[in-house]
Amino acid sequence: MYPPEPWHLRGQMFLSVFLIPRGRLPQLPPVLGAAVRPITFGGRVAVGAAWVRYEPGGVLHYQELLSAVLVHERGRPRVSIIDIWVDSVASREGGRRLWGIPKDLADFSIDTETEPLVDATATLPGRGTPIASALVRLKGRLPGRFPVGMTVAQALGEHVRRTPVRGRAGLRTANAAWRPDPDGPLGYLAGRRPALSLAITDFWLTFGRSAGDRARSAAERARPPADRERPAS
Template sequence: MYPPEPWQLRGQMFLSVFLIPRGRLPQLPPVLDAAVKPLTVGGRVAVGAAWVKYEPGGVLHYQELLSAVLVHHHGRPRVSIIDIWVDSVASREGGRRLWGIPKELAEFRIDADDEPLVDASATLPGPVPPPGLPGAAPEPAAPFASALVRLKGRLPGRFPLGFSVAQALGEQVRHTPVRGRAGLRTANAAWRPDPDGPLGYLAARRPVLSLAVTDFWLTFGRTATDRARSGSPKGRAAS
């Protein structure tokens, strides 16, 4: 139903970084909250929010919206995904079962055809018409988040990407490596999350940094070499 680990992925990402008061941050799952701590500066934590288009050429192609917090585990930096939506059942099931990533389904519009503007929105699946009303159509759902991104200058060259994602998988913390390369463009972004929606903690906040991560390729998950180094044929959930 979904590809085995690791996933080779290609695409475009439109990323913004926010500084959020610690008290506004959603609670992490208990097993994860006990293992990692958000990196805090002046009572604020760094939260990244991103629109992603995974394109043909990788093992899956789909669209995604996520938010993640920068944390540390025994002094080692990690990224923990707080909220995430995709428009692929295979991605949802694989993300949950392989790595503990709490993916949900949503409908997307990520329009990058009007260079240098990227217009993006995400909507939760609409309600089912009430029984007994054949042909009745529900009213269109309003987006729970949208953003307008203006792309700016390209930075020369391609840049290495490398980090680890820490998520709760059952009663353990799974640390998953992510590696790749990408181009970078500076950007300005105006985010419009619904204050009463699942990304309400980002409402009325301006990002401190926005970037386009262009034409990236990623290896998400443990390779055979990683598993050999860990001393286990399936790798270790915690490290």
């Protein structure tokens, strides 16, 4: 029903970063909350909200709306996805079963035909209940292509699944006006202006580990701690 990991994906992302009070952040699942802590900036946490179009050329092509919080795990930066919707059953099932990403289904309109404006809307399927909309104005392109890298940490059953994401992309500056439904799941972003907005253009990403990487990681975890710390001869 869904491709095995890793997923090789291509597309466009329209990202805004919000700084919200720590107390407004939804609770992380207990097993995840025991392992990671939100990174705070003067009592506020950084939440990224993004519209994504995964395009043909990758293993799946679909649309997505997500919010994620910047956290750390014993000082190591991680990203934990709080809310996420897609318009692909294969993406939903793969995200949940492979990596613990809590994907749900939604209906999308992400109109990029009127560049430099991008008009995006997501609603709950069948009912038309709004989740959020946004109007993004694309601005200048930064020269070159830039590396993309992060580790996504999610609760998968009773464990924390840590998933590497690697790739490259172009960048454009942007302005964005977000309109989350105040009574909806993204209500904690309602009425807030982004601290930063970017377009991550023509990206390619590898999400997850190859079979060889997973085998090496399992072998490393199986080694006694003293062996892990012993330098190679």
